Amino acid sequence: MTHQIDRRALVKAILGDRKDIIGISGLGGAGYDLTASRGDHDLNFCLHGSMGGAPLVAMGLAMAQPDRRVVAVLGDGDMLMGIGSLATIMTERPKNLAVLVLDNGYYLETGGQKTAASHGTDLTAMAAAAGFETAKTLTDPNDMADFVKMIQEAPGPIFVCAKISIDKPETVPKTRDGNNMKLRMRKALLGTE
Amino acid sequence: MAGAWLGGERSVLMMQGSGVGNCMNNFGITIAGNFPLLTIITLRGSWGEGNPWMLYQGRTMERMLDLAGFMATVVDDAANVEEAVSVAAQTAFNASGRMAVILSQRVTGAKKFKR
Numbered sequence: 477m478t479h480q481i482d483r484r485a486l487v488k489a490i491l492g493d494r495k496d497i498i499g500i501s502g503l504g505g506a507g508y509d510l511t512a513s514r515g516d517h518d519l520n521f522c523l524h525g526s527m528g529g530a531p532l533v534a535m536g537l538a539m540a541q542p543d544r545r546v547v548a549v550l551g552d553g554d555m556l557m558g559i560g561s562l563a564t565i566m567t568e569r570p571k572n573l574a575v576l577v578l579d580n581g582y583y584l585e586t587g588g589q590k591t592a593a594s595h596g597t598d599l600t601a602m603a604a605a606a607g608f609e610t611a612k613t614l615t616d617p618n619d620m621a622d623f624v625k626m627i628q629e630a631p632g633p634i635f636v637c638a639k640i641s642i643d644k645p646e647t648v649p650k651t652r653d654g655n656n657m658k659l660r661m662r663k664a665l666l667g668t669e
Numbered sequence: 670m671a672g673a674w675l676g677g678e679r680s681v682l683m684m685q686g687s688g689v690g691n692c693m694n695n696f697g698i699t700i701a702g703n704f705p706l707l708t709i710i711t712l713r714g715s716w717g718e719g720n721p722w723m724l725y726q727g728r729t730m731e732r733m734l735d736l737a738g739f740m741a742t743v744v745d746d747a748a749n750v751e752e753a754v755s756v757a758a759q760t761a762f763n764a765s766g767r768m769a770v771i772l773s774q775r776v777t778g779a780k781k782f783k784r
Contacts, residue, residue: 500672521675523698524701525694525697525698525701526694526695526697526698526701527694528694528695529671529695529698532672533671533672533675533698534672535672536670536671536672536673536674536675536676536678536680537672537673537675537676538672538676539672539673539676539678540672540673540675540676540677540678541676541677544676654698654701654702654703654704655701655702655703657702658671658674658675658702658703658704661675662674662675662677665675665676665677666677
């Protein structure tokens with residue numbers, strides 16, 4: 477079955493009107509989705525390398541900022557690279573953390589090679605096996621609103637694997653300056669750089 | 670570690686030397702974002718090692734840390750651990766340094782193997 481979820485619409489629905497939520501993206505297309513949802517926002521931090529690291533950056537933030545919602549957005553290839561992070565997250569179980577995997581089954585950034593997700597690996601089942609009590613797969617666009625609300629508000633840690641279409645949306649301008657992203661987020665959260 | 674710092678907390682990465690090899694790609698975030706990083710590493714594959722599989726990482730770890738932009742201090746006397754960690758923490762968090770304190774097996778003790 478062809479995956480149908482619109483990645484840009486999903487991320488925008490989660491973060492577009494919720495500028496209080498901290499958004500961490502993995503590398504590749506996920507950073508464009510996060511940036512397209514609300515611009516180059518102070519509470520966005522987009523990794524442009526460190527593949528596999530986004531869920532753990534989000535975990536550290538969730539622990540340091542327990543009153544803030546933290547959402548990690550990353551591709552399926554990125555999640556597979558850092559799959560052990562799901563077990564690490566379970567050692568602390570931050571209630572304010574949601575991990576959203578945008579799963580098209582391909583490494584689109586490097587030319588469209590199939591990931592293990594295209595060969596049958598079920599990332600949601602892996603998250604559940606790691607200990608996530610809420611681990612769900614989003615396949616039907618009609619369920620999107622319920623998933624959005626869950627990712628924004630339900631007690632975490634939450635894992636969602638969204639089966640997104642293979643389309644590659646237009647890129648949007650965004651900073652790749654890690655120091656700048658760090659300083660602006662610390663200023664927004666802490667009042668000091 | 671980067672996430673904790675973004676949220677206003679300090680953290681320390683504690684691992685055995687073999688973890689350095691696993692971390693090399695992800696150390697990139699500390700360079701790209703000029704994040705502080707303090708790590709305390711127990712050094713297998715060095716003094717008194719009895720497992721040959723550990724020797725590769727023991728021999729290469731300090732060079733890997735150097736390539737990744739760390740300043741490293743090897744401590745081989747338990748009496749010096751506290752000062753070394755305290756000084757490294759100051760540079761890490763006050764100067765956004767990448768700092769490693771390496772505890773040799775003279776401090777941690779070497780695992781004993783029968784033959």
